[in-house]
Amino acid sequence: MKRNTKSWNIILFTYVLVAVAAILSIGIGSVYVPVPAILKTIFGSHPEAVNETIIMDIRLPRVLLALIIGANIAISGALLQAVMGNPLADPGLTGVTSGASAAVLVIMLILPQYTNLIPVAAFAGGIFAASIVYALAWKKSGISPITIILSGVAVNALCGGIVGFMSILYSDRLPSAIQWLNGSLAAKGSNALFMILPYALVGWILSIFAVRKANIIRLGDQVAANLGDNVHRTRIWLSLLAVFLAAISVAAVGMIGFVGLIVPHMARLIVGSDYKVLLPMSTALGALVLLVADTGGRTLFAPLDIPAGILMAVIGGPYFLYLMRKRAF
């Protein structure tokens, strides 16, 4: 009981931190808006016209988008790690993200009239990639980290090839797609926000129900089966949920790597590996990490707007190396 209370206090604190960071992030940028003005614009009744455009149309949607996407990818990573019984499973490394983005690019470049199908296409692409990883990496005894990485390399190469091929065939339509591919939250506005929000809500509610299953499955296949769990079915539906969360994020903002790898790992260090606390902690941390990455991307090198995906790759790569060195898996 004691340990749980402590974990919940930490989680609560992290959510407060997320809220504070969000408000500060809204204030930072080419035009600085002080905190009282932000609060007045969002919650007050007499907003100033200039502030209203900057905050309500540009910064608030972008901040919310960063929070939602960060949370999605972090949950997705945590669930994949439960399913594969391995802390290296991450939507980026396993190729789920690149499968989803190759599918999205097909719609964007070849079938632009079906833009509203982008989330569906992303989901299908993600499932395709995840199935390949399973087919390649799954052995009777479980999945080894090496085979996850290797099959991820294969899937990533395949999808990279598809993306490269399409960008040559349709070079005229490429510029808008490039910005998207890099995982940029710039100029997405409220459209992307309203596109992803309903899907994200569904994903989050489902992941609450996934907690117990994730906890059972990490006891190993045999024990889980012995406890009356249909291991195979659990694995499929947890994977589908993880792919769904990653895919809708890709559909909204493109490829953002490493959040799904780093965040659950940090969360595990802080609150432990029980999914009852790990999942809410990963959600908060994921939101926080991506918000910081995006805010850093648009302010550090202003007026340049560095996509959050690029910043995450620059931070995430070395962190991944650090994990390998520590043999954290």
Added chain:
Amino acid sequence: MLTLDSISIRYERKEVVHNVSFSVKQGEVVSIIGPNGSGKSTILKAITGFISSHTGTITFEQKEIQQYTTKQIAQNICMLSQKNQAPNDMLVKDLVAYGRYPHKKWFERLNHEDQDIVHWSLEKTHLADYKDRMLASLSGGEAQRAWIAMALAQRPKLLLLDEPTTYLDIAHQHEVLELVRELNEDMGITVMMVLHDLNQASRYSNHLIVVQNGRKIMEGTPNQVMTSDMLRDVYNMEAEVVSMSKEEAPRIHLLNTIRQK
């Protein structure tokens, strides 16, 4: 309680268990013995339905095992492997509480009765003082007791143990087997286990089943099974069997490996 009727099991295209039949009575302790790779563990796994590709019938309490759902099996039969993995930071009491999982509906929480059962399982395995410890901080024997406590919380009628003593030193082996005996005698749990140590099998079982190359060679009480003939035929060992009295289990002294001609 449990009857296996001409069971053959295929494992990755190879038949590893051939036409094995035996039955286990309520309240018995039955051990399967035999050389490495003879299919002992495979038989246990088939009983829980973890391996499904077999021919023949397995009947548990007058009903074929296939007619039970995974959950119903879990409410009646519990199997522990020789080595179990769990996250290092899991607390003993949390592990034991998972034993209640088969009895809970989707998203149902643990109630007072469940808490009592968890507590009782911890008491029974002498782990009450360890309940807030992390699994990683326990010794091998203590960890094995924690897994047995989980099995107890499951309240099975039949407990299947796959080499429960393999990774333990002799003191801990003894401790685990004494616990198994206690559970059998005090609570009437029927136990079926795979054991390597013949003297332990002899001492702690009412009934022995000898398996070699996937076939049942013989079965019977320890006195009937533990003979120098059996040891020569099955293990290729020259041995002396000492039987103090009718009540006491026979003991084996291994002397020599028999050279193949």
